[in-house]
Amino acid sequence: SGMRALPLGLPKIMVSTLASGDTAPYVDVSDIVMMPSVTDMxxxxxxxxxxxxxxxxxxxxxxxxxxxPPDGKPSIGLTMFGVTTPCVT
Known part of the structure; x- marks a missing residue:
C-alpha cells in the first residue's frame, strides 16, 4: 500500500516470492513492477x-x-482486444 500511494511515474520495483502468483492484491491499479525472487528471501x-x-x-x-513530463494535452483511454486493434491504432 505504501508503494501504491506514491505518484504514477515514480519508479517502483518489488522483489517478492509472491510475484509468480496472483499479484493483483499487491499491485492493484498502479505502475509497480514485481520481480520474482526465485528463492526465499x-x-x-x-x-x-x-x-x-x-x-x-x-x-x-x-x-x-x-x-x-506530460505535455499538458488532454488524454483519452483506449483498450484493444485483438479484433479492435486496427480501429484503435
Whole structure:
C-alpha cells in the first residue's frame, strides 16, 4: 500500500516470492513492477544476490532516465482486444 500511494511515474520495483502468483492484491491499479525472487528471501545466497543485483540495476536505470513530463494535452483511454486493434491504432 505504501508503494501504491506514491505518484504514477515514480519508479517502483518489488522483489517478492509472491510475484509468480496472483499479484493483483499487491499491485492493484498502479505502475509497480514485481520481480520474482526465485528463492526465499530469508538470507543471501548465490541466486538471491543475482536477483537483488538485477532489481537494483533496474530501479537505478529507471531513476537515471525519468520519463519526460506530460505535455499538458488532454488524454483519452483506449483498450484493444485483438479484433479492435486496427480501429484503435
Amino acid at each position: 530469508a538470507g543471501l545466497n548465490r541466486l538471491s544476490r543475482v536477483v537483488l543485483h538485477n532489481a537494483a540495476q533496474a530501479i537505478a536505470a529507471m531513476a537515471a532516465k525519468p520519463a519526460p
